[in-house]
Amino acid sequence: MNKFKKIIACFIILFSVITHAENTKLIAMQIAHKESATQVTFVRNQLDTQRIFSLSRPKRLVIDFPRTRFTTSIKTISLTNTLIKNIRYGYPKSGTLRVVLDINANSQFKILSPSYNTKLIIAIYSSATQTTLIKPSAPPLRPIVVVIDPGHGGKDPGALGFLGTKEKNVTLAIAKQLVDLLNQQPRVRALLTRRGDYFVPLRDRLKLARKANANLFIAVHADSYFNTEAGGASVYALSQHGATSEAARWLARRDNYSELGGVDLSELTDQSYLLRSVLIDLAQTATITDSLRLGTIMLSKLRTVTTLHYSRVEQAPFMVLKSPDIPSILVETGFLSNTKEERHLRDKNYQTKIAQAIYDGIRIYLQKNSLDHTGT
Structure with a gap:
């Protein structure tokens, strides 16, 4: 029985390791502010999906990337003169990368890129102003x-x-x-x-x-x-x-x-x-x-x-x-x-x-x- 328990324990540990062997990497994150809108670009090493939603009190924009590891750095990203107050990330469940953007209370967002893409591009803008959202050129996709x-x-x-x-x-x-x-x-x-x-x-x-x-x-x-x-x-x-x-x-x-x-x-x-x-x-x-x-x-x-x-x-x-x-x-x-x-x-x-x-x-x-x- 002890041997059997050890085998089960080994497989539990093994499963935990396997579930962290994500297929996708978030390899870059870029922020630019232009014409009263802040554009956030996430770059992945391969095609994948994501889940995006907002939370209030305080106002937050949340992006969940399944099967993804964060392999870039946010330390060098400047938030000066943008509509973003803070950036943080974590893993709320095994294999899912969550990036949270603390944004201004009156801010809205719009997704500018296709849903299944190597790049995720989001425009954040103030609902109190009329603004022309940044129109990015279509990102090159892997054939x-x-x-x-x-x-x-x-x-x-x-x-x-x-x-x-x-x-x-x-x-x-x-x-x-x-x-x-x-x-x-x-x-x-x-x-x-x-x-x-x-x-x-x-x-x-x-x-x-x-x-x-x-x-x-x-x-x-x-x-x-x-x-x-x-x-x-x-x-x-x-x-x-x-x-x-x-x-x-x-x-x-x-x-x-x-x-x-x-x-x-x-x-x-x-x-x-x-x-x-x-x-x-x-x-x-x-x-x-x-x-x-x-x-x-x-x-x-x-x-x-x-x-x-x-x-x-x-x-x-x-x-x-x-x-x-x-x-x-x-x-x-x-x-x-x-x-x-x-x-x-x-x-x-x-x-x-x-x-x-x-x-x-x-x-x-x-x-x-x-x-x-x-x-x-």
Whole structure:
């Protein structure tokens, strides 16, 4: 029983540490006064939300930032000739940063920035005066990065059809059209892991996605099977077995720790194997869940173009799906071993339809996850 209590105690401590491993950092706070209005700008290292409200007696403006750490300084901020009397911050509950501004009693405020942004801009002004609020230029926002991975290439042709069609050529043709569609949309940056007929090792494809800070990873493939009647599109996400083996690899490589899901693991006080394994497991679980959501949407769009080989998202330990914090799916566009589907897959018009279906799936996923900067 004592041993059991110790285990429980360890996990309570561990949970407390984990809940303070916030994803977002408040990296700067700026105050400027112009035309009878005080503008306050909060800068974060990544997109996130906030909760803003006011309190009276005394008049206060309160901003709660979830999953956020305060990493800048307020000591150098001058409040001279502003409508702010004092600034303080704290953590009213685990993981939530609260910044409190003591403002003049007759002051009002207006939010000038979008709700989901790296910058929060607030104008504070006196209700007794008519004032033109400061109109900030639109802050630059981090693009949504989507990495498209055309399967195989170079010395690795992939599946071969009876008509001589090579998978590597089909996947590249579809992927190029898909990237063109994505890059026509504002705030979206689509990248290819290969742009021509050459071989890229699987691990290098993952490294490219991590280097680009990818939000999504989509691998494009074509299937093959000994049963030539097999047909239809499929979508795969990472299996738990694949996740477990990848977690072990991450735990063995300390140089990857600072890259996990925006959490700087190297800054944690506790660098134990157990804590790192729990954090990696949490990231993988969330990522697989998001991948399954993306895959389900993708199937609904592929269904409008072709039949489905599997009606639900399948899971497998594919190497290219193993990024622990980037939602990733593999799309099998059809079977080259099926002569009818091979003819479709080598047809440019059909490739366009497949690319459009995959694009639509990505767009809807981004909309449903509050990342809709792709247009409609």
